[in-house]
Amino acid sequence: MAGGRCSSHHALKIFRVLLVLEIMTAVGLVPDDVVSLTGRFRLVLAQGSWEVLVQNAGISSMHTAVTHFGNVVLLDRTNIGPSQIPLNGGRCRANPADRVSQQDCTAHSAVFTPGSNSIRPLFIFTDTWCSSGQFIGDGTLVQTGGDSDGFSKIRTFAPCGDDGECDWVESTDTQLQNGRWYATNQLLPDGRQIVVGGRNVFTLEYVPANGQGAINLPLLTQTDDGVQYDNLYPYLHLLPNNQLFIFANRDSILYDWQTDTVVRSLPTIPGEPRNYPAAGSSVMLPLTSESGWTNPEILVCGGAPYGAYLNPAGELPASQTCGRIAPLAGAAVDWAMETMPMRRNMGDMVLLPTRDVLIVNGAGSGAQGWGNAQNPVQTPVLYHPQAAAGTRFQSLTASDIPRVYHSTANLLPDARILVAGSNTHEFYTLTGDLPTELRIEAFSPPYLAAGGAADRPRFIDAPASLAYAATFTVTVATAAANPTAMELNLASAAFVTHSFGQGQRLLKLGVSATTNVERNQYAVTSTAPPNAVVAPSSYYMLFAVDSVGVPSTATWVKIG
Known part of the structure; x- marks a missing residue:
C-alpha cells in the first residue's frame, strides 16, 4: 500500500473492518493499541485533497516564504513587464535599468493571507530573478542577489500582521561582495547567513560580512562545466556538529565554516545531475532528541540527465531515483539509492509535522529553463523515512494544475501545503501549453482526513x-x-x-x-x-x- 493506491475492492474491505473496530471502540471492547493502529490505517488509506484558494494572485510566485505572522511573502522577478496586480496608493516603479517597463505601476511581490485569502501588493525595486534568502533571528526575511540591477542587492522584509503596512527595504549602503544569481543561503548559529555560489561565481560569503571577505569554494569550480552548470542553487544543510553539508551537481562535502576547511569529500551520488538546471531537490531528514541530535541524514531526489538543459524540446526523461546518506557515518558513509513511483525533476520537498516528506510539483522530462519542461507530474508522493527500504513511497491525490519551472511549496501553520507559481516562459504567457500560473492552491495531506x-x-x-x-x-x-x-x-x-x-x-x-x-x-x-x-x-x-x-x-x- 505504501507504494500507491490500493484497489477499491480491498479498500472497501478495510473500511468495513475499520467501521467494526470503531463500533467496538465506542463500547470499550478495543484496547488502545488497536485504536492507534486503526487511526494509522485511516491515514494511509486517505490520499489527500486539493483546494484552489485564489484564482488570480496577480503574480506567479518564484520565491515563497511563510512569516511568523502566518501570512506568506510571494516574490517574482521585476524585469518582465507588468504583472496582473497593480501597486496600491497610485505608486509606480520608475527604473531606467528595467529592460521591459521603465515605468511600471504593477507589483512583483505581495503578501498573501491564508484564511481570508487576501493579497496585499508590495513594492520591490531591483530585479529578484533567481535570487536567494532566509529568515534571521528576529523574523526578518533577508533576501540577496538576483539579476541585472539586483545582482549585488541585499533586501529585507520585516513582516507584520494583516493590519500593517510592512514592505521591502533595499539597502543603499551594503551589498554582496560578489554578485549572485542562483545562489543558496543558510542561517548559521552566529546569526549570520552564509551565501554560497551563483552563476559563474565560485565563492561563499557572509551576510552581514562583519569584515570577512568572500572565500573561494573549490567544490563549485570542480562541479561546473561552463556550459550546462548543474551546480547552481547548491543544497546547504547545517548539520548538528556545526559543519555544513554542501551538495553541487553530484558531489558533496562537509565544510567547517568557522575555519574555512573542507573536512571531507563524500561519495558521488549515482545517476543524474541533481542541481539547477537538472533540478532535483533535497532535505535534511528530521533531527531527533532521541538520537542526541546526532546522525543526520540527507535525502536528494530527482534530477535530469546531462544534456536535458541543452535540449529545449524537453525530451530527455527525468530521474526516478532518490539518494539517502548519513554524512557523519564515518568510513561507512555512502549513498543508499531508492526508486520513486514516477520520474520527476523540479519537485519541491516539504518536511511535514509528522516527520514525513512530501514531494510535489515538477515534470517527467526536460529541465529548468524557458520551455524546457514537459510531461508535468501532478501526483504528489509521500516519503516515510522511518519505513523499511522499498516501502517508503505513497502516491497521493493529483492536482488539476501542472506546476513546473518556478513553482513553490511551503508548509503552512495549519499543516496544509501552500502551492504557488509555475512559469516556464521568460515573460507572463497566459495562453497555450503550460501558461504562467497565477492560481494559489493548498494541499491537505492524508493526516488532515483522519476525522x-x-x-x-x-x-x-x-x-x-x-x-x-x-x-x-x-x-x-x-x-x-x-x-x-x-x-x-x-x-x-x-x-x-x-x-x-x-x-x-x-x-x-x-x-x-x-x-x-x-x-x-x-x-x-x-x-x-x-x-x-x-x-x-x-x-x-x-x-x-x-x-x-x-x-x-x-x-x-x-x-x-
Whole structure:
C-alpha cells in the first residue's frame, strides 16, 4: 500500500473492518493499541485533497516564504513587464535599468493571507530573478542577489500582521561582495547567513560580512562545466556538529565554516545531475532528541540527465531515483539509492509535522529553463523515512494544475501545503501549453482526513519563546487514544525557490511527561533544542502530533 493506491475492492474491505473496530471502540471492547493502529490505517488509506484558494494572485510566485505572522511573502522577478496586480496608493516603479517597463505601476511581490485569502501588493525595486534568502533571528526575511540591477542587492522584509503596512527595504549602503544569481543561503548559529555560489561565481560569503571577505569554494569550480552548470542553487544543510553539508551537481562535502576547511569529500551520488538546471531537490531528514541530535541524514531526489538543459524540446526523461546518506557515518558513509513511483525533476520537498516528506510539483522530462519542461507530474508522493527500504513511497491525490519551472511549496501553520507559481516562459504567457500560473492552491495531506478539525490536537497554552535547553510545558487538547505517545515537533519557515527550501529543518523534541489535567486536556513537558547549532535562533512552528499521526495547527515559538 505504501507504494500507491490500493484497489477499491480491498479498500472497501478495510473500511468495513475499520467501521467494526470503531463500533467496538465506542463500547470499550478495543484496547488502545488497536485504536492507534486503526487511526494509522485511516491515514494511509486517505490520499489527500486539493483546494484552489485564489484564482488570480496577480503574480506567479518564484520565491515563497511563510512569516511568523502566518501570512506568506510571494516574490517574482521585476524585469518582465507588468504583472496582473497593480501597486496600491497610485505608486509606480520608475527604473531606467528595467529592460521591459521603465515605468511600471504593477507589483512583483505581495503578501498573501491564508484564511481570508487576501493579497496585499508590495513594492520591490531591483530585479529578484533567481535570487536567494532566509529568515534571521528576529523574523526578518533577508533576501540577496538576483539579476541585472539586483545582482549585488541585499533586501529585507520585516513582516507584520494583516493590519500593517510592512514592505521591502533595499539597502543603499551594503551589498554582496560578489554578485549572485542562483545562489543558496543558510542561517548559521552566529546569526549570520552564509551565501554560497551563483552563476559563474565560485565563492561563499557572509551576510552581514562583519569584515570577512568572500572565500573561494573549490567544490563549485570542480562541479561546473561552463556550459550546462548543474551546480547552481547548491543544497546547504547545517548539520548538528556545526559543519555544513554542501551538495553541487553530484558531489558533496562537509565544510567547517568557522575555519574555512573542507573536512571531507563524500561519495558521488549515482545517476543524474541533481542541481539547477537538472533540478532535483533535497532535505535534511528530521533531527531527533532521541538520537542526541546526532546522525543526520540527507535525502536528494530527482534530477535530469546531462544534456536535458541543452535540449529545449524537453525530451530527455527525468530521474526516478532518490539518494539517502548519513554524512557523519564515518568510513561507512555512502549513498543508499531508492526508486520513486514516477520520474520527476523540479519537485519541491516539504518536511511535514509528522516527520514525513512530501514531494510535489515538477515534470517527467526536460529541465529548468524557458520551455524546457514537459510531461508535468501532478501526483504528489509521500516519503516515510522511518519505513523499511522499498516501502517508503505513497502516491497521493493529483492536482488539476501542472506546476513546473518556478513553482513553490511551503508548509503552512495549519499543516496544509501552500502551492504557488509555475512559469516556464521568460515573460507572463497566459495562453497555450503550460501558461504562467497565477492560481494559489493548498494541499491537505492524508493526516488532515483522519476525522476533521474536531479530532485534531489543539494547543490550549504554549510559550511564545524558549531559551536553549529550557524545560517547558504546553497544554494540548486531544481526544486521541494513547496521549502519552504525543510528539512535539518544531518546523522552520523556509525560503522556497527553484525546488529547494533554503533553511528548512524539522526537530522532534523529547517529551518527558504527559499529565491529564482535565477531560481530554494534557500537560506535555518537553525540552527546547540544546543550542543554536541544532536550531539557529529564529521563529519556528511548534506542532503537537497525536498518537495516530494527526498534527495540530502550529503555534509560533521564538527559539534562542
